[in-house]
Amino acid sequence: MTFPFTTLTAAARQEGLIVAVLIGIAFGFVLERAGFGRADKLAAQFYLRDMRVFKVMFTAIVTAMLGLVIASGLGLTSLRDISESIASLTWIWPMAIGGFVLGAGFIISGYCPGTSIVAMGSGNVDGLFTVIGVISGTFVYSELLQIPKFHQFHNAAPKGAWFLYDVVKVAPALIALAVTLMAVLAFIGAEKVEAMLGGSKTALMTRRIVFASLLAVALVAAAPRVRERSESRGGAARAETITASQLAKIVVDEPWSVRVIDVRDAAAFAKERIPGAINLPASSLAELTADSRRIVVVAEGSERLPAVESAAPLVLAGGMAAWNADPLVKALTTGAPPPPPAAAAGGVIARPKKKGGGCSA
Amino acid sequence: MERSEQFWNPYLAGIALGLVLLSTFLVMGKGLGASGAANRFGVFVAGIVAPSHVAANPNLAAARGDRANVLDDWLVFEVLGVFLGGALGAITAGRFGAKVIRNARTSVAKRLAFAFGGGLLMGLAARAARGCTSGQALSGGAVLSAGAWIFMLSVFAGGYAFAWFMRRQWS
Numbered sequence: 427m428t429f430p431f432t433t434l435t436a437a438a439r440q441e442g443l444i445v446a447v448l449i450g451i452a453f454g455f456v457l458e459r460a461g462f463g464r465a466d467k468l469a470a471q472f473y474l475r476d477m478r479v480f481k482v483m484f485t486a487i488v489t490a491m492l493g494l495v496i497a498s499g500l501g502l503t504s505l506r507d508i509s510e511s512i513a514s515l516t517w518i519w520p521m522a523i524g525g526f527v528l529g530a531g532f533i534i535s536g537y538c539p540g541t542s543i544v545a546m547g548s549g550n551v552d553g554l555f556t557v558i559g560v561i562s563g564t565f566v567y568s569e570l571l572q573i574p575k576f577h578q579f580h581n582a583a584p585k586g587a588w589f590l591y592d593v594v595k596v597a598p599a600l601i602a603l604a605v606t607l608m609a610v611l612a613f614i615g616a617e618k619v620e621a622m623l624g625g626s627k628t629a630l631m632t633r634r635i636v637f638a639s640l641l642a643v644a645l646v647a648a649a650p651r652v653r654e655r656s657e658s659r660g661g662a663a664r665a666e667t668i669t670a671s672q673l674a675k676i677v678v679d680e681p682w683s684v685r686v687i688d689v690r691d692a693a694a695f696a697k698e699r700i701p702g703a704i705n706l707p708a709s710s711l712a713e714l715t716a717d718s719r720r721i722v723v724v725a726e727g728s729e730r731l732p733a734v735e736s737a738a739p740l741v742l743a744g745g746m747a748a749w750n751a752d753p754l755v756k757a758l759t760t761g762a763p764p765p766p767p768a769a770a771a772g773g774v775i776a777r778p779k780k781k782g783g784g785c786s787a
Numbered sequence: 788m789e790r791s792e793q794f795w796n797p798y799l800a801g802i803a804l805g806l807v808l809l810s811t812f813l814v815m816g817k818g819l820g821a822s823g824a825a826n827r828f829g830v831f832v833a834g835i836v837a838p839s840h841v842a843a844n845p846n847l848a849a850a851r852g853d854r855a856n857v858l859d860d861w862l863v864f865e866v867l868g869v870f871l872g873g874a875l876g877a878i879t880a881g882r883f884g885a886k887v888i889r890n891a892r893t894s895v896a897k898r899l900a901f902a903f904g905g906g907l908l909m910g911l912a913a914r915a916a917r918g919c920t921s922g923q924a925l926s927g928g929a930v931l932s933a934g935a936w937i938f939m940l941s942v943f944a945g946g947y948a949f950a951w952f953m954r955r956q957w958s
Contacts (some may be wrong), residue, residue: 429813429814429816431816443861447864447865448868449810449814450868450870450871451869451872453804453807453865454868454876455876456795456800456804456872456876459795459880460801463873465902466888466957469956472946472957473950478794481801483801485802485804486929487928490805490808490812490929491929493812512812512817512818512930514922518934521916521917521923521935524911524914524917525938525940526945527909527912527915529942529944529945530946530948531905531912531945533957534904536888536901536902536905538821538909538921540820540821543866544870544873544876545888548874548882549874549883552902555902555903558903559903559905559908559909559910560821560906561910562907563912563914566911568914579915580915588933588934591931605931633798636798679852681852
């Protein structure tokens with residue numbers, strides 16, 4: 427596995443942040459040239475005059491998706507691992523309602539959060555006002571999260587790391603093929619609607635070449651792999667688990683959303699532990715009081731999973747052994763194990779005071 | 788057509804955007820984003836204006852994580868790049884300059900009020916959805932996250948649902 431590079435490790439953080447700026451410049455430049463720095467061009471999508479937003483967005487999604495399928499086919503990366511590192515976990519209700527409200531904000535402001543930054547960069551004062559609005563909105567949300575009912579909504583219907591190939595239980599390559607096919611059909615439809623409404627038309631030749639290329643790449647890259655089993659979380663009968671990569675991502679990005687309970691003996695815990703973990707005997711798991719944080723149980727390896735009865739904890743798949751072997755964990759930690767907490771040996775539990783959710787994206 | 792009105796073919800722009808996205812995946816192990824940086828910037832400003840307020844709200848304090856500065860995050864640097872890249876694109880295309888994008892029926896004040904109000908809604912929504920059109924729909928969509936696709940379809944639904952009410956601003 428070559429990718430992802432360990433760009434943001436502590437040792438290479440400065441270089442990683444320089445790369446981040448360069449990536450941002452490329453992102454902003456392409457968005458500007460696509461016409462996304464202009465509110466009128468973006469809003470036209472919702473009046474079917476110019477479906478640029480849809481075309482650019484889905485061509486980009488298909489391109490990056492096929493690129494990942496190819497990279498994982500060549501053994502350069504693990505599709506599931508890298509996808510879990512990139513995507514956020516899923517909470518159905520906040521995402522569905524959030525999407526609807528964001529769509530409303532989009533047509534009201536004429537921008538989405540990313541394109542408002544491009545608009546601001548190209549001198550549009552309306553873009554600047556949208557940026558200020560977005561910043562204010564994210565801030566107000568933190569205030570709303572203080573309300574328990576709202577906090578409940580924020581964490582409603584959690585699905586964990588959930589991908590389309592988990593939902594329909596087929597090979598990721600087959601989904602990629604289907605998405606490409608649907609995108610191309612939708613592009614052809616979009617061109618027809620634009621032609622009917624007399625909107626801007628894309629050169630026929632370019633269109634044909636792009637559509638044919640996307641389909642050809644999808645067929646060559648994905649078709650041989652449509653019978654592969656997805657590396658999904660397995661049958662529903664199994665206890666709910668979380669992979670080491672997933673847990674590493676949460677521990678780094680939103681440590682306040684999780685309680686890591688290590689049920690190994692105190693000596694093993696003192697030697698090495700997951701950052702933020704607390705040490706408890708397996709027998710006391712049932713006594714834990716539930717709060718908004720997910721509980722993750724860590725054992726030595728998957729062969730020694732403790733019986734748990736408390737508020738639906740996730741079990742770290744493969745235990746501490748899997749954690750130590752995980753490439754993402756290796757990438758995120760500097761190499762030296764964190765010092766054991768002073769209280770560990772005595773079994774005194776220092777519960778973190780932080781409560782409540784948050785959001786990294 | 789005037790030079791300042793020329794844009795890339797949307798499909799070719801999409802491929803370019805897809806390649807930037809793919810590089811980000813492979814190099815950073817992360818997706819592109821925008822609203823996450825907005826959140827951090829909000830906490831940063833609040834930390835200067837009212838530090839005790841930030842300390843009292845764990846949702847604000849948590850944004851900092853274990854770093855000394857809430858702005859010390861890759862997304863903040865990426866968004867700085869987006870701003871520079873947007874400026875670079877506009878300058879080289881001859882459409883850089885202070886202006887308000889609006890039609891004749893919409894006053895400047897009204898347009899800016901809508902821009903701010905829509906932005907406010909998007910800021911709230913992006914926090915609920917754990918990302919915006921960049922971080923969630925584009926990046927999550929490309930890795931086939933089920934939540935990202937739910938979000939994406941909802942964004943289009945929301946946009947079309949409110950388009951009629953906003954038609955005077957965009958006609």
